[in-house]
Amino acid sequence: MFTHKKRPWAEKLVDRAFIRMTAILASVVSLTVFGIFFTVGFQAVFQGDLSSLLPWNPDSIWQGIAPWNDEETFGVRWGAIPHFGLGFLANSSWNPVRSDYGALTPIYGTLMTSALALLLAVPLGVGTAIFLTEDFLPQKLRTTIGFMVELLAAIPSVVLGLWAMAMLNGFLTVFTPLHTHLGWLPFFGTEPGGPNLAMASLILVVMLLPIITAVSRDSLNQVPIELRQGAYAIGATRWTSIFQVLIPAAISGIVGGTMLALGRALGETMAVTMIIGNSTNLSASWFSPSSTIASLLANQFGEADDIQVSALYYAALLLMILTFLVNICAQVIVKRLALKYD
Amino acid sequence: MTTIQHPLTTSGLNYNPYAPRNVWNRAMNLLAALFSILVVLPLITVILYVLYKGGGAITPAIFTELPPAPGLSEPMGMGNAIIGTAMVTGVAALVAIPVGVGGGIYLAEVAKKGWFAQFIRFGVNVLAGVPSIICGLFIYALVVNTRILWGESFSAMAGGLALAVLMLPTIVKTTDEGLKLVSQELRIGSLGIGASRFVTITRVVLPAAISPIATGVVLGIARAAGETAPLIFTALFSPFWPDWSSGLGLLAPTATMSVQIYNFGIMPFAPQVQLAWAASFILVVMILMANLLSRWLARLSAS
Numbered sequence: 021m022f023t024h025k026k027r028p029w030a031e032k033l034v035d036r037a038f039i040r041m042t043a044i045l046a047s048v049v050s051l052t053v054f055g056i057f058f059t060v061g062f063q064a065v066f067q068g069d070l071s072s073l074l075p076w077n078p079d080s081i082w083q084g085i086a087p088w089n090d091e092e093t094f095g096v097r098w099g100a101i102p103h104f105g106l107g108f109l110a111n112s113s114w115n116p117v118r119s120d121y122g123a124l125t126p127i128y129g130t131l132m133t134s135a136l137a138l139l140l141a142v143p144l145g146v147g148t149a150i151f152l153t154e155d156f157l158p159q160k161l162r163t164t165i166g167f168m169v170e171l172l173a174a175i176p177s178v179v180l181g182l183w184a185m186a187m188l189n190g191f192l193t194v195f196t197p198l199h200t201h202l203g204w205l206p207f208f209g210t211e212p213g214g215p216n217l218a219m220a221s222l223i224l225v226v227m228l229l230p231i232i233t234a235v236s237r238d239s240l241n242q243v244p245i246e247l248r249q250g251a252y253a254i255g256a257t258r259w260t261s262i263f264q265v266l267i268p269a270a271i272s273g274i275v276g277g278t279m280l281a282l283g284r285a286l287g288e289t290m291a292v293t294m295i296i297g298n299s300t301n302l303s304a305s306w307f308s309p310s311s312t313i314a315s316l317l318a319n320q321f322g323e324a325d326d327i328q329v330s331a332l333y334y335a336a337l338l339l340m341i342l343t344f345l346v347n348i349c350a351q352v353i354v355k356r357l358a359l360k361y362d
Numbered sequence: 363m364t365t366i367q368h369p370l371t372t373s374g375l376n377y378n379p380y381a382p383r384n385v386w387n388r389a390m391n392l393l394a395a396l397f398s399i400l401v402v403l404p405l406i407t408v409i410l411y412v413l414y415k416g417g418g419a420i421t422p423a424i425f426t427e428l429p430p431a432p433g434l435s436e437p438m439g440m441g442n443a444i445i446g447t448a449m450v451t452g453v454a455a456l457v458a459i460p461v462g463v464g465g466g467i468y469l470a471e472v473a474k475k476g477w478f479a480q481f482i483r484f485g486v487n488v489l490a491g492v493p494s495i496i497c498g499l500f501i502y503a504l505v506v507n508t509r510i511l512w513g514e515s516f517s518a519m520a521g522g523l524a525l526a527v528l529m530l531p532t533i534v535k536t537t538d539e540g541l542k543l544v545s546q547e548l549r550i551g552s553l554g555i556g557a558s559r560f561v562t563i564t565r566v567v568l569p570a571a572i573s574p575i576a577t578g579v580v581l582g583i584a585r586a587a588g589e590t591a592p593l594i595f596t597a598l599f600s601p602f603w604p605d606w607s608s609g610l611g612l613l614a615p616t617a618t619m620s621v622q623i624y625n626f627g628i629m630p631f632a633p634q635v636q637l638a639w640a641a642s643f644i645l646v647v648m649i650l651m652a653n654l655l656s657r658w659l660a661r662l663s664a665s
Contacts, residue, residue, distance in 0.1 A: 027558070031558050032558075034560050035560045038559070038563070038564075039472055041464060042467045045460070046465035046469060046482045048530075049482060049489060049530060049534060050481060050482055050484075052527055052530065056489075056497075056527075060503070063499075063503050069503065069507040070503055070504060070507070070508050143397070144397050145401070147397030148397050148398045151394040152398070154394075171405065171409075172405040174649045174652075174653060175588075175646060176588025176590065176620060177590070178623045178642075179408070179623065179646060182627045182639070182642055183408050186411070229404075257384070257386075258390075259387050283491045287493020287496070289494060290591055290624060314493060314591070318591060318594060321502075322594070332499075333503075336496055340496055343492065344491065
C-alpha cells in the first residue's frame with residue numbers, strides 16, 4: 021500500500037536554495053554595517069572616492085606599491101585622520117580658507133544638546149509613563165493618550181524643525197528673561213537673538229519624549245501585579261510603592277529606553293540643523309548659535325571638497341563610534357539590570 | 363489594671379489628609395498629571411499647527427504644478443516632489459522588503475541560535491542605531507561619488523538605497539518577531555504531512571504571520587517617506603519634473619517632499635514657505651493614515 025518514495029531532486033534543490041538565499045539576505049545586513057564603517061573610515065583616511073581602492077585606477081592608493089605602475093606617481097592623497105590626528109578632537113576652528121579643521125565645537129554641541137534634552141525628557145517621560153500605567157484615568161483615555169504619544173514619535177523631524185522655526189519668537193520670549201536675570205551664569209551669558217543651542221535641545225526633548233514614555237510604559241506594565249499588591253498590603257502609599265517597588269523593578273527598561281533615546285539625540289539631524297544656527301564658533305552659552313556633528317554634516321557636506329570632505333567624514337566616524345558605544349551600553353544595561361520573575 | 367483604648371478613637375486607621383505621606387502622595391499625583399499634560403501639549407500644537415498652516419495651502423494645483431522660481435508666486439505646486447517621494451520610497455521598499463523579510467526568515471526559521479545568527483542579530487541592532495545622516499554619507503561614498511549606477515551621480519535610485527539601509531533593521535526585526543509568534547504546531551503539522559521546508563515557510567508560516575509583518579512594513583515605509591537626512595546628498599533635489607528618459611526618472615536628481623520642506627522652509631520667500639507647510643501637511647496626514655492602518659491590521663489579526 022505505502023511505497024517509500026524519495027523526495028524529487030528538484031524539491032530538495034529548491035529547499036536548499038531557499039535556505040541559502042535567506043542566509044545570504046541575512047548577511048547583507050551585517051555586510052551593510054561593515055560597509056558603513058569601512059566606507060566612512062576610508063573617506064576619513066584618504067581623499068578621493070572609493071574607486072581608488074582599485075589597483076588599476078590612476079589615483080589608486082596602491083600606486084606606490086603596485087609593481088606594474090611605473091608611471092610617475094603623485095603620491096597618495098591622505099585625508100583628515102593622517103592630517104589632523106587626535107588633535108581634531110581638541111581643535112575648535114573650522115576654517116575652509118586655511119584648511120584647518122577641528123571638531124571641538126560640534127562635539128561640544130552634540131554632547132550638550134543631548135545632555136540637556138535628556139535632563140528634561142527623562143523626568144517628563146517617566147512621569148508620563150507612570151501616569152499612564154496608574155489608574156488615574158479610565159483605561160480608554162489612557163490608551164488614546166498612549167496612541168497619541170506614539171504618533172508624536174512618527175512625525176518627521178523635518179516637520180518638527182519647520183514648526184520650531186515658526187515658534188522661534190515664542191522661544192525667544194521665554195529665553196530673554198533667563199538671560200536678563202541669570203545672565204551672570206556662563207550658560208545664559210549671551211543675549212538670545214535667533215536660532216541657538218537651547219532651542220535645539222528643546223526640539224530634541226519633543227523628539228525623545230515619545231521614545232522614553234513608550235519604553236518606560238511598556239516596562240512598567242510588565243511588572244507583575246503581585247509586587248504592587250504586596251506593597252499596598254504592607255501599607256505603602258501609591259507613591260511609596262511606585263518609588264520603592266515599581267520603578268526598581270522596571271529600571272532595566274527605563275534605562276534602556278533612555279540610552280536608546282540618547283542614541284537618537286546624538287544623531288538627530290534635520291530639526292537640529294534648522295534651529296541651532298549652524299555656527300562653528302565655540303561658545304559656552306546655550307543662547308548662542310552652535311552646531312552638532314550631524315548638523316555640521318547636513319549643512320556643509322554639499323559644498324565641501326578635498327580635505328574638507330575628509331574632515332566631515334572624520335566627524336561622521338566620531339559620531340558613529342559615539343552612537344555605537346551608546347547602543348552597546350544600552351543592550352548591556354538592559355541585560356544586566358533585567359529582573360527575572362519565575 | 364490598664365485600660366485598653368479602642369485604636370480608632372486615638373489615631374490610626376482614619377485617613378488623615380494632612381499626614382506628610384498623604385500630602386506627598388497628592389503632590390506627586392499632581393506632578394505626574396502636569397508632566398503628562400506637558401508631554402501631550404507639543405503633540406497637539408504640532409499637529410494642529412501643521413493642519414492649520416498646511417491645510418490652507420492645499421489646492422488642486424499643488425498636485426499638478428511645479429514649484430515657483432524664487433521670488434515668483436506662480437505656479438504654486440509640488441507635483442514633482444510628490445512623485446519623487448513615491449519613487450524614492452518605492453525603490454527603498456523594493457530593496458528593503460525582500461532583504462529584510464529574507465533576513466527575518468533566516469533568523470526565526472533557519473538559524474535560531476549559533477554564532478552566525480547572534481552576529482546577524484548584533485548587526486541588526488547596530489544598524490538600527492546608525493544615525494540617518496550617516497546612511498546618506500555611506501550611499502554618497504558608495505554610489506553617488508563613484509558613479510557606479512551607469513555613470514550617474516545624484517539619483518532617485520541612490521536616495522532609495524539610502525532609505526532602504528534605514529528601513530532594513532525595522533523590517534528584519536518585525537519579521538523575526540512576527541514569525542516567532544506563529545505556534546510551533548503549525549510547522550510540525552506541515553512538515554509532518556510531508557511538506558518541504560520551503561513550502562512550510564512560504565505557504566504556512568509566512569501567511570500566519572503576515573499581519574505583524576505587514577504592520578512593520580507599513581510603519582517602516584511611512585517613516586522612510588518622512589526622512590530627510592539620507593536624501594539631501596543622494597537624491598538631492600530638482601525643481602523640474604522627473605526626467606523620464608534617464609532610467610524612467612530613477613537615475614536623475616529627484617525632488618522629494620521631505621527635502622522640499624528643508625530647502626523651502628529656510629528660504630525667505632513666502633510662496634516657498636507655504637509649499638513647505640503644504641508638504642508637511644501631506645506627510646503628517648500620510649503618517650496618521652499609516653498608523654491607523656497598522657492599528658486596523660493589528661485588530662484584524664486579533665479577531
